[in-house]
Amino acid sequence: MGSKVIDSSQMGDTILAVLPKFIGDAINTLPALELLKKLYPTKRICVLIRPFMAGLFSRAEHYGLELILDKRYCEKAQYGVFDMIRELKSYNFSMAILFRGSFRDALQIRLSGIKTIVGYAQNARSPLLSHALKLNQCEHYIHRYCKLINDPHGQPFKQFNAPTLQPKKLKSFTFNKRNVALYLGGSVKGARFYPQDLSQELLLRIKEQHDANLYLLGAQSEQADMDSLKCDLERKGVTVINLAGSMSLEELVDTIGMMDVMISIDSGPMHIAAACNIPCIAIIGQGTSPWSIVAPKSDSLIALHHRSMSFSDSQMIRDVNPDKICQALQKAINSSN
The missing domain is CATH 3.40.50.2000 (Glycogen Phosphorylase B;)
Known part of the structure; x- marks a missing residue:
């Protein structure tokens, strides 16, 4: 990984997190996103997600995240990689955290002009990352995600919380049984x-x-x-x-x-x-x-x-x-x- 510890005071106003594509994995990123918000309480923390995942994050509003829908995965959308790159450039992100191990994601983020890019050194993408962490395959996914926040920032946290969602009450259910x-x-x-x-x-x-x-x-x-x-x-x-x-x-x-x-x-x-x-x-x-x-x-x-x-x-x-x-x-x- 890059030897230089990230100084949170030197980061700009917007930070990007690229989330996994599966529901369980996305839920497991929530503790890491909570740590990121603690480090940057006044910054815009944006998460790039598949459109179907928006409903899930509508029940995670307490994390204070801003959603960016990856329109390449919208049904019948005419939206390509370079459209996504142009959109990401418009946010002027100062840092990106890659919760997926995809080479394509790392390349897309690098082409978006983001200089500080944190992710795991896998799938031959280390040259695209400013902070490439060594992946321990035996660690729980939540630990992996949280370390992407904690380790590059000099390990300011000793522990993390479990992920939480806040469902809304439905009137259609009976409670006699x-x-x-x-x-x-x-x-x-x-x-x-x-x-x-x-x-x-x-x-x-x-x-x-x-x-x-x-x-x-x-x-x-x-x-x-x-x-x-x-x-x-x-x-x-x-x-x-x-x-x-x-x-x-x-x-x-x-x-x-x-x-x-x-x-x-x-x-x-x-x-x-x-x-x-x-x-x-x-x-x-x-x-x-x-x-x-x-x-x-x-x-x-x-x-x-x-x-x-x-x-x-x-x-x-x-x-x-x-x-x-x-x-x-x-x-x-x-x-x-």
Whole structure:
């Protein structure tokens, strides 16, 4: 990394943070952005995000961030790399923090005329960075992000806070029963998808054991799988409310915030639940990253890890059976009483 410590008093009025493209990763940058705001309380802290992420950050307004939508990812937008570079130049940023490890992001920021650029030395982009930190692959993502702020500034902080979101209250939910949401994924999630037969068994067991309103969550791409699950359950006399594909991202945050308990695969909704301080049971099969570096830093999360000996990725999650999940659900309910 660059040996010179960044002097916060020498930075200009606007600072840029380039955020990751996935929901869970973006949530995990919030503690680092909070540190950045503490270092620069009077500066404009702008975050460059994918347009769909705006709803998420509408529930993170307490961090005092200004959003810049990356219009290259707007539907049917005629907006290219050089359009983005020209837009970034207009802000006259004095520093950029790259929370993504992309070479293209680093090149784009360098071409935008920003001189102080902080990021990890990966993907052959070190020459583009003024402060290139060595990446420790074993560190939790939140630690990685916070070190991008703390280390180049001479390590002024000893610790950081967990990420938080502030959901809005919804009037459409009833509280005569417990509200339990389930994000089980869909076939698009591959090996992380909680299988349909086990999902059906799980919901039947929950309904037998608890007087609760059950909500299925998911994206549009998962709507058909959740519709199928709902139909199978209704044939067995079990009523569930399928919200998959019907909500914006901010509505998803608000909905999860109304729950008593969340059951989720390793996913963005799991991170949302943790950031909203909602008790969450995480079903951990074969993930996209090692669990130790992505696990939410929340005391109210119960992680159920597979113990499968199968070589098949899709079989691993089956080891987390409905019985284990129901036991965890009872534990979460007992803890919240």
